[in-house]
Amino acid sequence: MNYVVSIGKYFGMLRYVFSRPERLKVYHTRTFTEIQTIGINSLGIVAILSVFMGAVIALQTASNMDSPLLPKYTIGYITRSSTILEFSPTIISLILAGKVGSNIASEVGTMRVTEQIDALEIMGVNSLSYLVLPKVVAAVFIFPFLIIISMGLSIVGGYYAVTSTSLASHEEFIYGIRAFFKVGDVVYALVKTVCFAFIITTVSSYFGYYTKGGALDVGQSSTRAVVWSSICILLANFVLTQLILL
Amino acid sequence: MIQVNNVNKSFGDLHVLHDFTAAFEAGKVNLIIGQSGQGKSVLAKCIVGLLEVDSGNILYDKRDFSKMNRRDRKKIRKEIGMLFQGSALFDSMTVEENIMFPLKMFTDMSKKEMLKRADFCLERVNLSGQNHLLPAECSGGMQKRVAIARAISMNPKYLFCDEPNSGLDPSTSILIDNLIKELTYEYDMTTVVITHDMNSVIEIGDHIVFIHTGRNWWQGTKEEIIETDNQEIIDFVYASKFMKNLKGKLS
Secondary structure, three states: OHHHHHHHHHHHHHHHHOOOOOOHHHHHHHHHHHHHHHHHHHHHHHHHHHHHHHHHHHHHHHHHOOOOOOOOHHHHHHHHHHHHHHHHHHHHHHHHHHHHHHHHHHHHHHHHHOOHHHHHHHHOOOHHHHHHHHHHHHHHHHHHHHHHHHHHHHHHHHHHHHHHOOOOOHHHHHHHHHOOOOHHHHHHHHHHHHHHHHHHHHHHHHHHHOOOOOHHHHHHHHHHHHHHHHHHHHHHHHHHHHHHOO | OEEEEEEEEEEOOEEEEEEEEEEEOOOOEEEEEOOOOOOHHHHHHHHHOOOOOOEEEEEEOOEEHHHOOHHHHHHHHOOEEEEOOOOOOOOOOOHHHHHHHHHHHHOOOOHHHHHHHHHHHHHHOOOOOOOOOOHHHOOHHHHHHHHHHHHHOOOOOEEEEEOOOOOOOHHHHHHHHHHHHHHHHHHOOEEEEEEOOHHHHHHHOOEEEEEEOOEEEEEEOHHHHHHOOOHHHHHHHOOOHHHHHHHHHHO
């Protein structure tokens, strides 16, 4: 029963988030600040993870290719396909759910317990729209760029891992990452990313906004935000894969 | 003037406010006093619309706030300034940005005009030149004064103060009390202060409402509260040794 109430409350929250903003200029400024906080500040972790993820995918593919009938360029092909279709959009989004989600939930939660949200409401500001909308817009805008960078870096990581260990030559790997390329795969990945960005920001904001109590409760909200964002991402991933790929 | 008529508020089985009725006059410092857990903060939250009342109504100069939709409430809220117990300053903004925030959101002032207004409000609370400090860099008393400056930046008709003296030393408390009193008279605001502090009652209370078990138990002036024979008020007012001694000396 509690879950049903929470889902209803979440959609009720979205109604206020997307209601008409009071002053667009203020929202623009806040959106750019959020792009910096949510996106640019996540670039480091995304880069490190992507390079190593790509390297590991390439090495594991190479180590599992026992048959001499399989051409070496398959390593490049599989690295590219798994990175674009699944690893970059989903795994990086899960990592961002941890980093960005906990950040959002604790920021909004702290504002709740220190009465800053009440102060906004008393002033006549739609606190949900003011706090959450710029985060949603920023994430939906910047996450696809992060994922494109992640795709590129993963392939670079895979390339260096394979060529430096002589598991495949430069030409074979490059041929593999170009082979059977479909633009639709990238579109599918970016559609997923936009959905995940929306889930991460709104679910985390929901847990932060409805925090009750004190510092301990802010911590719990933050944990819940990460857990539920991750679950929602996995569910959405399943549904979107069914809808788009099959 | 703010009128609270027969307001009831419950949380599940817990009935917090029972047919609460009171009137808070303009140009006066109205105090809501009472022991912890008697419903003071719930009443204040109901009056400003942070909580919905179960029944009864709240009138702001005869405009029924409790029956209004969100859009109409917004108009009234722009006339309200509130000082929260923990100041509730936006910690990512400087003192100046905090004061300019409502001006940015709801007025068409140029940046120059907003800065001028912020300087005026800061000067009014004796904090000139502290524009670029962050709330974390301010002392408790300074934070309260910045919160007052933010509350008056839009020239409010109604000012609410939730325990303005909590966590402050006696001299800073008196400073804040006097500031609230001066601003109330200067701008002819309807000021409602929620407090436990008997010093505030004696210093600034023009009209006092004593809330007990969620009911308007008693109301009157500061002179009347000293002389009342109502046992609950006597227990509250003379709870401290200092007040008992004072009473002894006076009698």
